[in-house]
Amino acid sequence: MARVEFDNVTKVFEDTSGPIVAVEELDLDIPDGEFVVLVGPSGCGKSTTLRMLAGLETITDGEIRLDGERINDRSPKERDIAMVFQSYALYPHKTVRQNMAYGLKLSSDLDDEEIDRRVEEAARMMGIEDLLDKKPGSLSGGQQQRVATGRAIVREPAVFLFDEPLSNLDAKLRKHMRTELSRIHSELGITTIYVTHDQEEAMTMADRIAILDNGELQQVGSPKEVYYRPANVFVADFIGSPSMNFFDVDLQHDGAGSPALVGNGFTYEVSDELTELLDASETEFVLGVRPENVRIAEDAPTGKSISATVDVVEVVGSDNFVYLDVSGRECRVRTSSEIEPEEGETVTLTFDESDLHLFDRNSERAAVHGHSRADHEAQKTIAKEAEA
Amino acid sequence: MLNETRRTKTVLYVGLALFALWALIPYIWVLRTSLLTNFAAISSDTGYIPALESLSLVGYEQIWDRYNFTTYFANSLIVSIAATLISLLFSIPGAYAFARLDFPGRKFLFYTAVFTIMFPWIVITIPVYEVFFFLGLINTLDGVTIAISIFVLPQTIWLLQGFFRQGIPENIEEAALIDGHTEIGAFLRIVLPLSAPAVGAAALFSFLTAWNNFLWVFVLTSDEEVRTATVAIHYILGSDVLRQWNALMAAVVLLVAPPVIFYGLSQRYVGEGLGGV
Numbered sequence: 001m002a003r004v005e006f007d008n009v010t011k012v013f014e015d016t017s018g019p020i021v022a023v024e025e026l027d028l029d030i031p032d033g034e035f036v037v038l039v040g041p042s043g044c045g046k047s048t049t050l051r052m053l054a055g056l057e058t059i060t061d062g063e064i065r066l067d068g069e070r071i072n073d074r075s076p077k078e079r080d081i082a083m084v085f086q087s088y089a090l091y092p093h094k095t096v097r098q099n100m101a102y103g104l105k106l107s108s109d110l111d112d113e114e115i116d117r118r119v120e121e122a123a124r125m126m127g128i129e130d131l132l133d134k135k136p137g138s139l140s141g142g143q144q145q146r147v148a149t150g151r152a153i154v155r156e157p158a159v160f161l162f163d164e165p166l167s168n169l170d171a172k173l174r175k176h177m178r179t180e181l182s183r184i185h186s187e188l189g190i191t192t193i194y195v196t197h198d199q200e201e202a203m204t205m206a207d208r209i210a211i212l213d214n215g216e217l218q219q220v221g222s223p224k225e226v227y228y229r230p231a232n233v234f235v236a237d238f239i240g241s242p243s244m245n246f247f248d249v250d251l252q253h254d255g256a257g258s259p260a261l262v263g264n265g266f267t268y269e270v271s272d273e274l275t276e277l278l279d280a281s282e283t284e285f286v287l288g289v290r291p292e293n294v295r296i297a298e299d300a301p302t303g304k305s306i307s308a309t310v311d312v313v314e315v316v317g318s319d320n321f322v323y324l325d326v327s328g329r330e331c332r333v334r335t336s337s338e339i340e341p342e343e344g345e346t347v348t349l350t351f352d353e354s355d356l357h358l359f360d361r362n363s364e365r366a367a368v369h370g371h372s373r374a375d376h377e378a379q380k381t382i383a384k385e386a387e388a
Numbered sequence: 389m390l391n392e393t394r395r396t397k398t399v400l401y402v403g404l405a406l407f408a409l410w411a412l413i414p415y416i417w418v419l420r421t422s423l424l425t426n427f428a429a430i431s432s433d434t435g436y437i438p439a440l441e442s443l444s445l446v447g448y449e450q451i452w453d454r455y456n457f458t459t460y461f462a463n464s465l466i467v468s469i470a471a472t473l474i475s476l477l478f479s480i481p482g483a484y485a486f487a488r489l490d491f492p493g494r495k496f497l498f499y500t501a502v503f504t505i506m507f508p509w510i511v512i513t514i515p516v517y518e519v520f521f522f523l524g525l526i527n528t529l530d531g532v533t534i535a536i537s538i539f540v541l542p543q544t545i546w547l548l549q550g551f552f553r554q555g556i557p558e559n560i561e562e563a564a565l566i567d568g569h570t571e572i573g574a575f576l577r578i579v580l581p582l583s584a585p586a587v588g589a590a591a592l593f594s595f596l597t598a599w600n601n602f603l604w605v606f607v608l609t610s611d612e613e614v615r616t617a618t619v620a621i622h623y624i625l626g627s628d629v630l631r632q633w634n635a636l637m638a639a640v641v642l643l644v645a646p647p648v649i650f651y652g653l654s655q656r657y658v659g660e661g662l663g664g665v
Contacts, residue, residue, distance in 0.1 A: 054562075054566060054661075055565070055566075056562050056565065058564075068543075075565070075568070075570070076565040076566045077565065077566065077568040077569065077570075078564075081566065082566065083566050085559040085561050085562070085563065086559075087557055088559075089557065089559035089560045089562065090560075090561040090563075091563070091578060091582075092560075092582065093581055093582055102567050103566070103567035103568060106567050106568030106569060107567065107568035109660070307660065
């Protein structure tokens with residue numbers, strides 16, 4: 001078990017068209033035993049980060065430390081890590097047992113009996129005892145995934161690295177394996193760094209999520225923190241499914257009444273408590289509100305209602321996803337299944353002030369989050385973390 | 389009455405069988421003639437399928453007794469096996485470097501190597517002779533082996549680098565590094581065993597090219613002691629003395645036999661190697 005620190009880590013690839021910055025000045029401190037998920041779109045630098053930690057990519061600048069020791073120049077085998085690849089990377093000419101035992105044979109001085117005991121134990125943990133004498137080619141994708149994870153477990157390394165290990169599985173199996181991996185992490189308590197492009201995977205598995213875009217770290221925090229208090233428009237858009245609705249708004253004080261956010265085709269009144277939290281000189285914002293926080297309600301309070309036309313209604317069983325048009329901008333709403341408006345119908349939308357997020361329109365950084373609920377949730381999370 | 393699908397299939401198979409027979413006739417004829425007696429081989433009464441009494445191994449005995457075939461075959465085997473081993477020894481690491489490593493001039497070197505495959509050897513015989521003469525390698529088996537190894541090398545590099553690039557996922561090597569191998573260890577213990585089909589295919593091509601090579605043996609040797617079977621048959625066929633078709637065809641069969649046996653042995657691997665799996 002180990003603490004992992006990325007200190008100002010940069011990776012630049014030299015290409016014929018010029019240098020490509022894959023990871024830029026990454027600072028990330030992962031305490032011992034934590035499950036951290038690196039998440040982001042393709043090409044954001046998450047896999048490169050993982051590969052630098054594994055020793056499969058050189059580090060252009062900065063330092064990676066494992067338990068306080070700099071490991072930049074150590075070869076992969078000297079780092080005490082185990083990695084599960086997206087393609088599983090099992091040795092096709094070796095049996096499952098040989099695949100799992102290989103790392104131990106090479107990197108430890110355990111005798112064959114002890115190695116065999118550990119392989120059997122890991123196989124039991126992954127439910128693959130029956131497959132030990134088979135070759136990887138005769139296994140299904142899910143079984144290969146288990147073997148790959150088993151091969152990592154058996155090493156009992158300081159750090160587990162997972163590089164999109166569930167991407168090649170079907171949706172049902174992926175959900176099942178997600179739970180399995182979380183269970184294994186809580187049983188073994190080994191520091192785990194997991195890379196995925198799937199925000200749902202990140203939200204369900206992580207102790208903390210690190211969101212990357214274009215090689216830069218956007219935000220690190222618990223799943224609730226990044227959901228309720230996204231640091232910028234990118235994080236707000238990336239986390240959550242369907243993704244957050246965004247509208248360009250101007251903050252206007254008309255003197256007499258409440259201040260209001262004025263967008264294209266709607267005005268939304270906000271409280272003084274909210275505006276007090278904003279920089280007085282800023283008036284141009286991006287309003288963000290999650291589909292699950294928007295309600296279709298005819299009795300919406302005046303000043304907080306937005307008129308919209310229904311475009312498409314998607315029925316998914318438990319919920320309905322309603323796609324609406326608000327003066328030319330798409331707005332997504334997640335409603336309960338009994339609310340099913342007609343396509344083309346004009347409806348009134350509303351949401352609570354506590355659910356809105358305002359981002360600075362120029363820097364795209366978060367200016368304020370709907371104070372009451374977000375703060376309440378964040379405080380609850382902080383209290384829970386302190387307790388843990 | 390055959391239905392349409394079966395009829396189409398039958399026509400297809402009959403067509404294929406006729407085509408196969410057409411392609412095989414010369415080979416069958418060589419084999420048939422090599423097994424005839426001296427008289428039956430030149431008699432017009434011998435049918436397409438000869439009678440049992442006209443069959444004999446006399447052709448094989450004569451060609452073996454009359455000519456120094458033991459030496460020729462030994463030379464062919466030495467040259468072919470040595471050239472195969474030498475070309476593999478250099479082409480395996482070479483191809484791996486072209487497939488996996490990024491070094492200055494990689495593309496230039498690779499395309500230069502590939503270009504030499506397309507280059508007709510005949511146009512460089514004189515400079516090659518000069519070089520080998522200067523090195524004192526004329527009329528030696530070493531010289532012939534070196535020449536053939538060099539000219540086979542680009543072909544095996546090209547074949548193997550394609551396999552290393554597409555047939556072995558990089559992740560497997562990376563898994564081996566994480567498991568505790570050095571880069572050389574991962575190559576020798578993981579990549580190479582997985583490359584057996586491609587190495588088998590490359591070995592077969594090298595062996596066939598070396599065994600069938602006429603030009604370099606012909607240009608670089610003149611003494612009988614260092615002559616290979618391919619060139620020896622040219623001299624036997626070219627001489628006006630012998631017109632015993634059974635013995636000549638027996639020589640041809642003997643010449644073709646080793647590559648066929650070699651292919652039979654490596655076939656299981658070669659198919660996979662060429663498929664790039």
